[in-house]
Amino acid sequence: MRRRLYYMLPDVPSARALLDELLLARIEERYMHFWAKEGTPLPDMPEANFFQKTDxxxxxxxxxxxxxxxxxxxxxxxxxxxxxxxxxxxxxxxxxxxxxxxxxxxxxxxxxAAIPNSRLEAFRQGIESGKVLLMVDVPFQRVREIEDMVEKRHPEFKFGGVEPHIPAFP
Structure with a gap:
């Protein structure tokens, strides 16, 4: 069972740094999804897909x-x-x-398919202003550990909450 954590990151280099730290914490890349403003390059970073961006x-x-x-x-x-x-x-x-x-x-x-994901509405303004949203799916028993790790190393990253239910499809 996994929980989805949301983090609003200030820019792409910060997002890349957090990606590396999560990989070192043994969170697989397939469970991380980055969403940035249209046209923002996310080099070697897993982008959010169509199912995560739409309803x-x-x-x-x-x-x-x-x-x-x-x-x-x-x-x-x-x-x-x-x-x-x-x-x-x-x-x-x-x-x-x-x-x-x-x-x-x-x-x-x-x-x-034509409607933006209503769960991510709170993050839309930040994304449009150039920030990067990270959606990371972590095992239930590691939620607290990952939250603490990110908070300790990057207090400037805005924690966006936990989604209690991850759909199996996306």
Whole structure:
């Protein structure tokens, strides 16, 4: 189980220094994600990807729930009140539920892909002013250790909080 820590770093050299320190602390590079202003080069640093910058994952999750619920309700209504001359089996509820899940995931995913990640809204102003956001996923038992290490070595780095739940997908 991992927790995501957020740090707002003043510039790219500071971000690079923290990357090196986290690597020395045995945090793998694949668990670190840097996000800087568009056009800012991040040499040899893992950048945040599309899934971390947009609300795609949240949108697909919401679409699955909403589409599935509406599909099941629609299927139940079709079975209960079928069109004239048609008798639908109970399995129609399952098929409409699956169709609702697929359509809901697709439709809300398309919309959410164009929306910036709402969890990162608090950091957007800092990023636009030239700062660098670090998102680092650390094992639950090492959260306190990593927080203390960064605070002791770099008191000027702004700690942005801990996200209690890391989606498995991004």
């Amino acid at each position: 795609l994952v949240h949108g697909v999750e919401s679409g699955i729930l909403t589409g599935g619920a509406l599909g099941v309700i629609g299927g139940a209504l079709l079975v209960q009140f079928p069109p004239e001359g048609l008798q639908l089996p109970m399995v129609a509820i399952l098929f409409t539920g699956i169709a609702g899940v697929l359509f809901g995931a697709w439709a809300s995913g398309m919309v959410a």
